[in-house]
Amino acid sequence: MSFDLNFIGILIGAIMASSVPLILAASGELITERSGVLNLGVEGMMIIGAISGFALMVVTDNLFFAVIGSMFSGLIISLIFGLLTQSLLTNHVATGLALTIFGIGMSAMIGKNFVGIPGKEFPLLFLSLKESIPFVGPIFFGHSIILYFAFGLPFLTNYFLKKTKTGLIIRAVGDSPTSASNQGINVTLVRYSCILYGGAMCGLAGAYLSLIYTPQWIENMTGGRGWIALALVVFATWSPIKVLIGALIFGGITILQLHMQAVGLRIPVQLLSALPYIMTIIVLVVISRDSRKIKLNTPTSLGQIFYKEK
Amino acid sequence: MNTKLKVSEISKIYPGCIANDKVSLEFGSGKIYALLGENGAGKSTLVKILSGVVKPDEGKVFLNDESIKLNSPLDAKKNNIGMVFQHFNLFETLSVFENLSIDSDKKDEDLRVLVNDILKKYNFKIDLDVPVLNLSAGQKQKVEIIRCLIRNPKVLIMDEPTSVLTEQETDDLFVSLKQFSKDGILIIYITHKLKEVLSLCDEVAVMRKGKVVSVSNTIDEKIESLANKMVGENLNTIKKKINNFKNSEEILKISNLNFKSDDPYETNLNNLNLSLKKGECLGIAGISGNGQNELFQILSGEIITEDTSIMFRNKEIGKLNPRERREYLMAFSPEDRISQAAVPELKIYENVALNNFKSSNFFEKGLVNEKKIKEHSKKILSNFSVNTDNVELKSQFLSGGNLQKLIIGRELITSPELLVCFNPTWGLDVGAINYIHETLIQINEQGKSSILISTDNDELLKLSDRICVIYKGKLSKIMSADTVNAEKLGILMGGGSID
Numbered sequence A: 001m002s003f004d005l006n007f008i009g010i011l012i013g014a015i016m017a018s019s020v021p022l023i024l025a026a027s028g029e030l031i032t033e034r035s036g037v038l039n040l041g042v043e044g045m046m047i048i049g050a051i052s053g054f055a056l057m058v059v060t061d062n063l064f065f066a067v068i069g070s071m072f073s074g075l076i077i078s079l080i081f082g083l084l085t086q087s088l089l090t091n092h093v094a095t096g097l098a099l100t101i102f103g104i105g106m107s108a109m110i111g112k113n114f115v116g117i118p119g120k121e122f123p124l125l126f127l128s129l130k131e132s133i134p135f136v137g138p139i140f141f142g143h144s145i146i147l148y149f150a151f152g153l154p155f156l157t158n159y160f161l162k163k164t165k166t167g168l169i170i171r172a173v174g175d176s177p178t179s180a181s182n183q184g185i186n187v188t189l190v191r192y193s194c195i196l197y198g199g200a201m202c203g204l205a206g207a208y209l210s211l212i213y214t215p216q217w218i219e220n221m222t223g224g225r226g227w228i229a230l231a232l233v234v235f236a237t238w239s240p241i242k243v244l245i246g247a248l249i250f251g252g253i254t255i256l257q258l259h260m261q262a263v264g265l266r267i268p269v270q271l272l273s274a275l276p277y278i279m280t281i282i283v284l285v286v287i288s289r290d291s292r293k294i295k296l297n298t299p300t301s302l303g304q305i306f307y308k309e310k
Numbered sequence B: 001m002n003t004k005l006k007v008s009e010i011s012k013i014y015p016g017c018i019a020n021d022k023v024s025l026e027f028g029s030g031k032i033y034a035l036l037g038e039n040g041a042g043k044s045t046l047v048k049i050l051s052g053v054v055k056p057d058e059g060k061v062f063l064n065d066e067s068i069k070l071n072s073p074l075d076a077k078k079n080n081i082g083m084v085f086q087h088f089n090l091f092e093t094l095s096v097f098e099n100l101s102i103d104s105d106k107k108d109e110d111l112r113v114l115v116n117d118i119l120k121k122y123n124f125k126i127d128l129d130v131p132v133l134n135l136s137a138g139q140k141q142k143v144e145i146i147r148c149l150i151r152n153p154k155v156l157i158m159d160e161p162t163s164v165l166t167e168q169e170t171d172d173l174f175v176s177l178k179q180f181s182k183d184g185i186l187i188i189y190i191t192h193k194l195k196e197v198l199s200l201c202d203e204v205a206v207m208r209k210g211k212v213v214s215v216s217n218t219i220d221e222k223i224e225s226l227a228n229k230m231v232g233e234n235l236n237t238i239k240k241k242i243n244n245f246k247n248s249e250e251i252l253k254i255s256n257l258n259f260k261s262d263d264p265y266e267t268n269l270n271n272l273n274l275s276l277k278k279g280e281c282l283g284i285a286g287i288s289g290n291g292q293n294e295l296f297q298i299l300s301g302e303i304i305t306e307d308t309s310i311m312f313r314n315k316e317i318g319k320l321n322p323r324e325r326r327e328y329l330m331a332f333s334p335e336d337r338i339s340q341a342a343v344p345e346l347k348i349y350e351n352v353a354l355n356n357f358k359s360s361n362f363f364e365k366g367l368v369n370e371k372k373i374k375e376h377s378k379k380i381l382s383n384f385s386v387n388t389d390n391v392e393l394k395s396q397f398l399s400g401g402n403l404q405k406l407i408i409g410r411e412l413i414t415s416p417e418l419l420v421c422f423n424p425t426w427g428l429d430v431g432a433i434n435y436i437h438e439t440l441i442q443i444n445e446q447g448k449s450s451i452l453i454s455t456d457n458d459e460l461l462k463l464s465d466r467i468c469v470i471y472k473g474k475l476s477k478i479m480s481a482d483t484v485n486a487e488k489l490g491i492l493m494g495g496g497s498i499d
Helices: A007-034 A043-062 A063-087 A092-114 A126-131 A138-142 A143-165 A167-175 A175-180 A189-212 A224-235 A242-265 A269-287 A291-297 B043-050 B072-080 B096-101 B107-122 B136-148 B167-182 B194-200 B225-233 B292-300 B322-327 B337-343 B349-352 B370-383 B398-411 B430-445 B457-463 B488-491
Strands: B005-014 B017-028 B034-035 B058-063 B066-068 B082-083 B153-161 B186-189 B203-208 B211-217 B250-259 B268-277 B281-285 B310-312 B330-333 B416-420 B449-453 B466-470
Touching: A007 A043, A007 A143, A007 A167, A007 A189, A007 A224, A043 A063, A043 A092, A063 A092, A063 A189, A092 B017, A126 A138, A126 B322, A143 A167, A143 A189, A143 A242, A143 B034, A167 A175, A167 A189, A167 B096, A175 A189, A175 B250, A189 A224, A189 B005, A224 A242, A224 A269, A242 A269, A242 B153, B005 B043, B017 B043, B017 B058, B017 B186, B017 B211, B034 B043, B034 B167, B034 B194, B034 B225, B043 B082, B043 B153, B043 B186, B066 B281, B072 B082, B082 B136, B096 B107, B096 B136, B107 B136, B136 B167, B167 B186, B167 B194, B167 B488, B186 B194, B203 B225, B225 B430, B250 B292, B250 B449, B268 B292, B268 B449, B281 B457, B292 B330, B292 B416, B292 B449, B322 B330, B330 B398, B337 B398, B349 B370, B349 B398, B370 B398, B398 B416, B398 B430, B416 B430, B430 B449, B449 B457, B457 B488, B466 B488
Parallel strands: B034 B186, B034 B203, B082 B153, B153 B186, B281 B449, B281 B466, B330 B416, B416 B449
Antiparallel strands: B005 B017, B005 B058, B058 B066, B203 B211, B250 B268, B250 B310
16 A cells, blocks of 8 residues: 555545534534533534525525524524523533434424435635645645634634633633622623524534535434534533544544545454544543643533522 | 711511511721621621622612612622622632632733732732632632722621631731721621621621611620620530540540542641540641641541551551441541531431441331431431421521531431541531530530541630640640640641640
């Protein structure tokens, strides 16, 4: 077997593309969780984003509307979660699970009429550069705008949480909603905003799948990526940069093991398929071992219902 | 500038409880006011109203003769009313500076200058860039105070500020408060500790069951007079007769005990030696965080040690777990009632059942014998004067005092030979403290032994036969209680030595 350099470049490009939905969904969920809200509905919000993006693309024939619409529908479905958990004070875990089940069912219902319709080609940027520069070209160029956004997002999120006042307020609410409320911070508003943002990012992650990564609608096409995104946030100990690393490892091993299967290595297929999950967890656990940092990054009030004294 | 604060006819009713009943009080700057009352007297509700956290059902608040609306904490801030809460309102995982800046409209650089000025002026020593969870309780409180000072408060309300402080930290706090008062800040000091009222405050208002029952100058008051007003009945003072146990049977012996922790936040224990006689109370003093937690856990079996290092009634028990130790008639009352001693969400009888023995027969063939547990629980409630007879009540609805009585009762009803308690009266009101103290003296009189780990020196001097001090994981020599006083303990607690 001989790998040329350009092939490795293309492989890395493919790995990056496959990790985009994880980065988007996990970055959104990270903000939600940092405010102390545990939304287990990531998978449901992603799949709703996927179908609404695809449906809008088919109906309007406009990719811009499709992308914005997918974010909006993710936002709307997370609003249901917000209403239940923040205004009606239901349990976060149960509500999130219900949201996922609801999202999967709903998307299958809407999606019935869209099965088998071919997708529309999504514009890729810098295609000429991709062709002309070996190795580096396929890594950095020829991607959709959403990929570039996704790779910038963890850094933006990190900056936002650490350096801006709003980020500080979100961390404070996640640490102690009671203290925040006593300081005059509107905890419910902050948490609602974070939930909606998380919903929008999950919607976008879904749209990436149905519009760009595999441009078509297949029932249940998120295939558990929402759960992986959730796990990434926890194993990355709520650090956006580690989320990026985790997503890349997961995407990387997913692609690599497919190639390993293709070349017919004598390793059981099941083991190869399990490899991305195992490796991602191992690597993230190893790089997040500092118990002090975990304590500082973990939103102390995660999953707790907040009542305001009257 | 002079500040006048007046609350007029404030009422607040919670379901089943009148927290504030037409409370009217007046305050003026330049003085420190005490608001005194037992737990549940309505002090905290009143200050929550003043800080905008809770809205009153009736009544008005006047600041400099103008009626002000306090609908939210922001309103209190706008009116320059600052509040330091009993349970700190800090964000543990954020740095000190982040905790301060979240509340400020100032630019970070300007704020840092301002905070450094405050630190210098009041001689506070706090690193602004460490996370709050690394600070001691005293330092955390200073952060809260600084947060108020940033806003140039006219009124500063302190809600039971010393309940988590050591004596040294308390002294420091009083110095600062007097300085603030001199600088023209009106200070309202909420407490149930009588000594503090007399040593710090100029005027005192006593609250009982939601009503103000007395307002007076502290010069005209004594500890006894305030206590009686606060409790509404005459309290008898207790003092234990110190006994000599030279010839009594030895019940517990700890020899050459070492403990090294992997957790950097825990204290290592070095070469502990002590012995305890039948019927004796050994007091262990010290500033919190000097190894008391670890020592308690070693005694209770939460931390396992060398078998030979702990002998209880001539048996080696170092490797036994808490349940096994209880079978040998040891009993334990941990410091934290809510998270260590009881499960707040469980009912009273379920909490009682947690402390099960083979001999108690609470469980038969893996099934819960509810009837038996409930009978047993009822006995505890009545024998130990817990203020309810409903064993189905969730433990979280018990006041601190009643919960502590339940816990001590649960431990003592099996007639253990040794009771180890850790800060048994922490945060309790005078009535409950008195009751617990009487109970602890009683068990010694019945020939049972006790180890009292406490940060309250008065309590230790009142109850112990012999006392020693734990400092940085080491025990001082053990002294007879009649040869020590608070001053000597203070020196040892600070790491000094006495002859």
